[in-house]
Amino acid sequence: MKDGKRISVVIPALNEEAAIGRVLAEIPAWVDLVVVADNGSRDRTAAVARKAGAIVVEEPEPGYGAACLAGLEHIADADVVVFLDGDYSDYPEDMTALVGPIIAGRYDMVLGSRILGEREAGALTPQQHFGNWLATSLIRLIWGARYTDLGPFRAISRTALDRLKMADRNYGWTVEMQVKAAELGFRSLEVPVRYRRRIGVSKVSGTISGSIKAGIKILSVIGRHALRARSAKARAAG
Numbered sequence: 001m002k003d004g005k006r007i008s009v010v011i012p013a014l015n016e017e018a019a020i021g022r023v024l025a026e027i028p029a030w031v032d033l034v035v036v037a038d039n040g041s042r043d044r045t046a047a048v049a050r051k052a053g054a055i056v057v058e059e060p061e062p063g064y065g066a067a068c069l070a071g072l073e074h075i076a077d078a079d080v081v082v083f084l085d086g087d088y089s090d091y092p093e094d095m096t097a098l099v100g101p102i103i104a105g106r107y108d109m110v111l112g113s114r115i116l117g118e119r120e121a122g123a124l125t126p127q128q129h130f131g132n133w134l135a136t137s138l139i140r141l142i143w144g145a146r147y148t149d150l151g152p153f154r155a156i157s158r159t160a161l162d163r164l165k166m167a168d169r170n171y172g173w174t175v176e177m178q179v180k181a182a183e184l185g186f187r188s189l190e191v192p193v194r195y196r197r198r199i200g201v202s203k204v205s206g207t208i209s210g211s212i213k214a215g216i217k218i219l220s221v222i223g224r225h226a227l228r229a230r231s232a233k234a235r236a237a238g
């Protein structure tokens with residue numbers, strides 16, 4: 001618990017046996033609950049996470065969003081929810097900067113920006129840089145929200161998260177959250193976070209095919225919400 005607020009962490013993980021233990025070891029002591037959503041790992045990810053004290057949820061359906069949604073089913077009493085990856089690319093100790101503004105009541109959602117923060121050379125691939133730029137530019141153009149990153153390390157109040165009614169079960173999870181937050185007028189903030197090379201190979205940006213699939217999914221989420229917003233405006237105009 002931090003300043004009277006219950007903090008829960010959700011970590012989606014797929015074949016992160018070599019990294020998940022290090023991630024969990026660096027979670028701040030004031031975190032009340034850590035849930036690792038094992039997304040069909042074929043290694044010892046689940047066993048390592050359990051040994052480190054995390055609650056492990058098995059989600060066999062492939063997909064980043066599916067894992068996040070499965071993890072959320074086990075944190076009903078949280079005041080603030082933090083999401084981060086299980087590959088040791090994020091710095092768990094930077095979590096303080098994410099939850100602080102929410103606990104203070106100033107913001108509904110705080111995003112960790114790898115673009116604004118310090119990055120280890122090569123930690124962000126060229127395709128990640130381009131994808132971030134394209135997606136955030138479209139969001140700014142359509143909704144006026146000035147994001148710099150779609151990174152996974154983020155915190156949100158449980159009340160705000162429930163209002164979002166998150167549904168994406170794959171690569172579109174982070175962008176869906178940011179687009180819906182913009183549509184609903186959430187008080188959102190970006191803070192710099194550090195970022196390093198992950199342990200192991202990325203399931204998304206580590207391959208050309210993975211990057212293409214993720215890019216298509218992200219753009220489809222933006223396009224779908226843009227069309228919905230346009231239709232709503234047309235109906236309102238009569």
